[in-house]
Amino acid sequence: MAEYSIRDSVAIIQLDNAPVNALSVAVRTGLYDGIERAAGDGSVKAVVVCGKGGNFCAGADIKEFDEGSKGPWITEIGDFMDRMRKPVVAAIEGVALGGGLEVALFCHYRIAAKNARVGQPEVNIGLIPGGGGTVRLPRAAGFKQALEMIVTGNPVRAERALKMGVLDEVVSGNILEAGIKFALSKAHIDTSLACLRNRPVRMDGLNIDTKADAALAHVKSKYKGFEAPMFCVKAVVNAARVPYDDAIQKEREYFFELRTSGQSQALRYAFFAERQIARWGLPGGGDYRTARAIPVRSVGVVGAGTMGAGIALCIITSGLPCVLLEQNQEFLEKGVTSLRGQLMGTVRLGKMTAGEAEVCLSRLKPSTSMEDLKHVDMVIEAVFEDLKLKREVFERLDKTCKPETILCTNTSTLDIDSVATATGRPDKVVGTHFFAPSYLMKLLENIYGSRTSPETVATVMRFGKTIRKVPVLVGSCTGFVANRMLAPYTAEAQFCVEEGASPAQVDSVLMDFGMPMGTFRVSDLSGIDVSFSIRREAARKLGVTLTVDSRYFRGQRHCSLIERLVEKGRLGRKTGKGWYKYEGPGGTVPLEDPDVLEIIETHCRALGIERRNVGSHEIQERMQLAMINEGFKILEEGICTRAEEIDVIWLYGFGWPRYLGGPMFYASKLGLKRVFEKICTFHKRFPHSQHWVPSVLLGKLSESGLPLSKWGEAAGTSRL
Numbered sequence: 001m002a003e004y005s006i007r008d009s010v011a012i013i014q015l016d017n018a019p020v021n022a023l024s025v026a027v028r029t030g031l032y033d034g035i036e037r038a039a040g041d042g043s044v045k046a047v048v049v050c051g052k053g054g055n056f057c058a059g060a061d062i063k064e065f066d067e068g069s070k071g072p073w074i075t076e077i078g079d080f081m082d083r084m085r086k087p088v089v090a091a092i093e094g095v096a097l098g099g100g101l102e103v104a105l106f107c108h109y110r111i112a113a114k115n116a117r118v119g120q121p122e123v124n125i126g127l128i129p130g131g132g133g134t135v136r137l138p139r140a141a142g143f144k145q146a147l148e149m150i151v152t153g154n155p156v157r158a159e160r161a162l163k164m165g166v167l168d169e170v171v172s173g174n175i176l177e178a179g180i181k182f183a184l185s186k187a188h189i190d191t192s193l194a195c196l197r198n199r200p201v202r203m204d205g206l207n208i209d210t211k212a213d214a215a216l217a218h219v220k221s222k223y224k225g226f227e228a229p230m231f232c233v234k235a236v237v238n239a240a241r242v243p244y245d246d247a248i249q250k251e252r253e254y255f256f257e258l259r260t261s262g263q264s265q266a267l268r269y270a271f272f273a274e275r276q277i278a279r280w281g282l283p284g285g286g287d288y289r290t291a292r293a294i295p296v297r298s299v300g301v302v303g304a305g306t307m308g309a310g311i312a313l314c315i316i317t318s319g320l321p322c323v324l325l326e327q328n329q330e331f332l333e334k335g336v337t338s339l340r341g342q343l344m345g346t347v348r349l350g351k352m353t354a355g356e357a358e359v360c361l362s363r364l365k366p367s368t369s370m371e372d373l374k375h376v377d378m379v380i381e382a383v384f385e386d387l388k389l390k391r392e393v394f395e396r397l398d399k400t401c402k403p404e405t406i407l408c409t410n411t412s413t414l415d416i417d418s419v420a421t422a423t424g425r426p427d428k429v430v431g432t433h434f435f436a437p438s439y440l441m442k443l444l445e446n447i448y449g450s451r452t453s454p455e456t457v458a459t460v461m462r463f464g465k466t467i468r469k470v471p472v473l474v475g476s477c478t479g480f481v482a483n484r485m486l487a488p489y490t491a492e493a494q495f496c497v498e499e500g501a502s503p504a505q506v507d508s509v510l511m512d513f514g515m516p517m518g519t520f521r522v523s524d525l526s527g528i529d530v531s532f533s534i535r536r537e538a539a540r541k542l543g544v545t546l547t548v549d550s551r552y553f554r555g556q557r558h559c560s561l562i563e564r565l566v567e568k569g570r571l572g573r574k575t576g577k578g579w580y581k582y583e584g585p586g587g588t589v590p591l592e593d594p595d596v597l598e599i600i601e602t603h604c605r606a607l608g609i610e611r612r613n614v615g616s617h618e619i620q621e622r623m624q625l626a627m628i629n630e631g632f633k634i635l636e637e638g639i640c641t642r643a644e645e646i647d648v649i650w651l652y653g654f655g656w657p658r659y660l661g662g663p664m665f666y667a668s669k670l671g672l673k674r675v676f677e678k679i680c681t682f683h684k685r686f687p688h689s690q691h692w693v694p695s696v697l698l699g700k701l702s703e704s705g706l707p708l709s710k711w712g713e714a715a716g717t718s719r720l
């Protein structure tokens, strides 16, 4: 999988493994053979290594990592190149990443097209560069810049790479022609002079001892919980301290240690899971392969509240014009001020210049007239979560917008069909559930209704990517996927508190596990009154009134601590007190509050709940297994078609630690037999919690030994 040819006395080795020329065993073997052949061919004066199809190479073939090591390793190919008398030139276009950049660093020279990007992103999949990158990049780019590239995994553009010393030339025009010309110009120069092995690590005046400690400390706090960044620092520091061959040897040891670690497996899984979610299908037919997305050139957002303003901001910063609609001038101005505030925040963080922010703002058209939505290609409604109101808005939108316009409802709870039937175009109605804060949160749950067309789904899936979100398609059910799974998770947290734990104890268990926040901190942040209203509304619809004494709701265990807190005006951060107390309204540091503990004690005494010591392990197990059980029910019902979708939702919706893959991946690592047995035990112990009724699918899978990638198929809900 590396094509060999000769032109003008230059051997050309073209890496060929679509789509990104990953270095599979076959590609590495082809490269090695090509280099050997060129070295032995008297007619060849120089060699050019390039890639087919617009990319140089995206590194090792990650899919082969679970299969052990076969074929020549990059450093073996590199050692051969180091001994070669004929110059080898890497001609880079597209990407040269990971092992791809390492191949280039073994070449004597590197030239790149202007569009090229080079980088060592291995850290993102829980690894360090394993083909000499930690040893050779610091020799080319200098210790500081190499360390930054390797620890962050961020690629750099060709012009910057040239300045750093990673590249020798940036060219325009045909990269292969430029490569041949460049190679011939170096044919008479001693290759040992250009060989990175023969150069020292460039320290640029830095003291390695002080720099090493500082870098380790920085990385430890910045990448809490992640193993690989620490190993990146250790490998690069080692490369600055010991001879070349010893450094290569150490790098390889670290690489293999990490490659078999649980973290790297989980991160590799997450990499592919993110790509799997683009492969959607609808129960009634139509999928990502056949459905054509409708072009979206302009968007309208109805409702300029915090959510709507954030969504409008996503749209204008992605380059699309956006009409932001409110019912009156006062609300509209408030919304635009909030949008501006968020935009200026990104300028302050250095993510955008003031000039770029102005260009974004020029794409915004604030309006109080629905007529302004007449010609937009898509509308996202983000009004208050009230079905009657939403139906009214959709009826008006249906009358106003052109027939092709796609109508999206930003909802976290409402049934898509009940909104769609307010229009004469249910095929063009779809749910788009943004997460708060909508400008920052990456997850976009797209929800199809029973009549949503494949074209509409294709359009919102593509639109999600356009506005730099991670779109996942799910079916309609109460809470969709994210909030449906969150419900048993938070319920168990509250039950644990009733039984004897404190909110702070629960939160620290979750944060020690790797979650960015505990559930009680989140509740304080989003407002306890929000959950209160949702619960009250759900109860009202069923003709029940929830009180502080409600221990059961429709025969199900229910914790009424939320009602008690609201009764006492403890609504969360905004009131300076909730599950925690804060230093006044607006305070952000949660402090344990004896008053809350007293409220909990009184609540339990009143309801006859005996408190006990609830251990950390029990808290973690109950919260996670309750939510995982729900995940299997979601698969069982076909709300999702594969476990990967659920995991991506947790990674991007709730900050599940990426190095643990996601809850479904985590379950696969715990072992489904064990997970199922535990859930059955909890079901016996807590018979009044529906969420402990074991998933039938889970029971079936626990006996089957099927890998996670087959769970959707086993559920019989896979549409592909």
Ligand SMILES: CC/C=C\C=C\CC(=O)SCCNC(=O)CCNC(=O)[C@H](O)C(C)(C)COP(=O)(O)OP(=O)(O)OC[C@H]1O[C@@H](n2cnc3c(N)ncnc32)[C@H](O)[C@@H]1OP(=O)(O)O
Binding pocket: 019, 020, 022, 023, 028, 058, 059, 060, 061, 062, 063, 073, 074, 095, 097, 098, 099, 100, 121, 122, 124, 125, 127, 128, 129, 130, 131, 272, 275, 276
């Ligand atoms: C040989 C041993 C010696 C040394 C070891 C070195 C370690 C490494 O090199 S580890 C790999 C390091 N490289 C990476 O992490 C790069 C990962 N890829 C990307 O960042 C992106 O995919 C991209 C190359 C920038 C392209 O992005 P985009 O254009 O958005 O397309 P994608 O949908 O992401 O990818 C297209 C297609 O390619 C698959 N793919 C990408 N990279 C790899 C890879 N390194 N190995 C195997 N497959 C790869 C990706 O999964 C997509 O395919 P799907 O079928 O859609 O999943």
